[in-house]
Amino acid sequence: MLGKTTRVVLFIILASVGNILLMGTIFIILMSLYLSFLAPLFPVGVNTTLGLVLFCASVVLTYIVYQQVLKKFGKKLKLDTLVSKKK
Numbered sequence: 001m002l003g004k005t006t007r008v009v010l011f012i013i014l015a016s017v018g019n020i021l022l023m024g025t026i027f028i029i030l031m032s033l034y035l036s037f038l039a040p041l042f043p044v045g046v047n048t049t050l051g052l053v054l055f056c057a058s059v060v061l062t063y064i065v066y067q068q069v070l071k072k073f074g075k076k077l078k079l080d081t082l083v084s085k086k087k
Contacts, residue, residue: 019066026065027058 002010031054039047 015066019062022065023058023062026061027055030054030058 031051034050034054038050042050
């Protein structure tokens with residue numbers, strides 16, 4: 001059985017990796033949709049700015065998805081007991 005500290009560290013590492021993968025996936029999806037449909041409509045100079053906007057949008061969407069996942073599975077996984085300061 002894993003100790004409390006080990007479980008917290010493992011959760012933080014896995015959540016961070018999952019968060020980064022989710023953000024990359026959302027960014028790739030948004031960028032491919034943009035390049036497929038909207039990029040031909042704008043001048044070349046605008047593409048860099050819109051790429052930055054899409055990156056920021058992927059960060060925001062990742063945060064929203066991550067919060068929803070924590071709300072849904074937080075009670076099921078008993079995350080409150082993992083990070084509580086009571087011994």
